[in-house]
Amino acid sequence: MQSFSSCLYRVPASKNYYFRVRFREFERLAKQPQTNDHFVASLKTSDPDDALLLSRYLITHLKRIASSYPFLVVDVGVGGITHNRVPFRSWFKTQFLQLLSCSYTALRLERPGGGEISTAQLKPQQVELDPLITLLNQILHQTNLQQLTPLSVTTPQLASKNPPKRAEMRLERCVQQFYDSKFREVGMSAQQQYRTSLGFLTEVLGAGFDVRLLTHSQSQIVKSRILTLTSGRKNVGGTGGLLSVKSVNKYLTNMSTFCDWLVEQRQLLTKNPFTGTLLKMDSRTQMRRRAFDEREVSAILSYQPQHKLEAIEFRDAANWLPAIALYSGMRLNEIAGLQLRDVRNENGVWFFDLSNHRLKTENSNRYIPIHSELIRRGLLDYVGQVRLNGHTSLFPDLTCGPDRQSRDGIGSSVGKWFNRTLLSRIGIDKDLEKRRFIMVDFHCCRYTVASQFKLHGVPAYIAKQVLGHELDGDITWGVYAGNVSTKLAALQAAIEVLKYEL
Secondary structure, eight states: EEETTTEEEEEEOOOSSSEEHHHHHHHHEEEEEEEEOEEEEEEEOOOHHHHHHHHHHHHHHHHHTTTTSSSSEEEEEEEEEEEEEHHHHHHHHHHHHHHHHHHHTTTTTTOOOOOOOHHHHHSOOOOHHHHHHHHHHHHHHTTTOTTSOOOOOSSSSSOSSSSSSSSGGHHHHHHHHHHHHTTTTHHHHHHHHHHHHHHHHHHOOOOTTTTOOOHHHHHHHHHHHHHTOOEEETTTTTTTTOOHHHHHHHHHHHHHHHHHHHHHHHOOOSSSTTTTTOOOOOOTOOOEEEOOHHHHHHHHHTTOOSTHHHHHHHHHHHHHHHHHHTTTOHHHHHHHHBGGGGGGETTEEEEEOTTTTSSSSSOOOOOOOOOHHHTTTTTTHHHHHHHHHOOSSHHHHHHGGGGGGGGTTHHHHHHIIIIIIIIIHHHOHHHHHHHTTEETTTHHHHHHHHHHHHTTTTTHHHHHHHHTTTOOOTTTOTTTTSOOHHHHHHHHHHHHTTTOOO
16 A cells, blocks of 8 residues: 555555545544544546645545534434434544545546535435424423523524623623724734634624633534534635634634633633643645746736736836835735835935834834845935925825725735736736645745745844844844944845846
């Protein structure tokens, strides 16, 4: 038996590849007794690349699905309600077959001839909810279980039995108070993420939920609901898939931050019920960025809009932002937010001054020397022209445009144009990259600069200073105090190693 990955096999008697994993990991996620047995099934393809993509896709989604394993199924019949335990392995096989069927579409792969899986045959029988709820409520009434609240189809929230008498204990009120406190510290993008995450928490638990009753059990219910959410982005098959592990963890992290606030600031909880709820990140199937190669860098730096209406509303920004990113490593919104006063000269060294900006981290406030190639391309002449026109922003077409209040920052329009139009026109197939679990976008300019620094042996503490990363250990790199020109000279030497074949 020849192994091509940890879960991909081919046997001599078959031309197809097989998917083979231990039940143990999935049984652990499903909270079932763990065994050392294997699950083996054909992927119905003889193509090694397709098989590898399928196996990665299946591993990622099966782990997520296993954590929501239903222990019981309920059947409603004329004789009443019956419930049966669902054998984990048969349930797992059904989930595998359903995933395998949809994975060909999701990954845009050619379906195998013959033996095509019919998802219609795999769908569980639909149960009418009205008779189910009626029968359950009759049972509750007959057994006089007063401590249980009658079920309701129209109220799926996990509302507490007795709403809190004090309004300040209501989840809705606490979330708003958290916003009032936290939003002073974070930018618009983070604010929107908190609103999305905590809005969903409120939707599941109910606006009137008493936050003092929030327990680990309820956090698990919320987590299971998050795992059913679909992404707003389209996958390579043109359809919306489930949230990625990273997105699920973003929901859970934001909810955990809120609960930390309830513990530490409001003292309404004694411990955080969302502790330990994050999903494990599998590096093999997580999207990652890459650096641009020399051909791609050359194409980006020489690119000109191919239609008179392309990037017409921000033509100057479209011309300069990619070049500045590739010759500085600055983030998209750091460049887009530059003011004319941020372009400075100290003892003959031109540099961008980010020391007074509200940026991602404290280390983002820094000085970045302007590369000689940017000066050769006419950046200083452009600065002078913008100043003559009476503007204060380096890119007034962005600060005066619709992105001024965008949650993604004022550079979002340039980012979308770069990601959707420019990359496609220089020959980068983003769908193909995505199948390889690679994300290619504007931020890859920053990865390119970091790679060049490493290639040319730039000391790590200088590279981190230029890129605005946190400095490790006890290294002190005080760019903002004393003898600025000496430190700028060292930073300038690092910047000038960025040389591309044009």
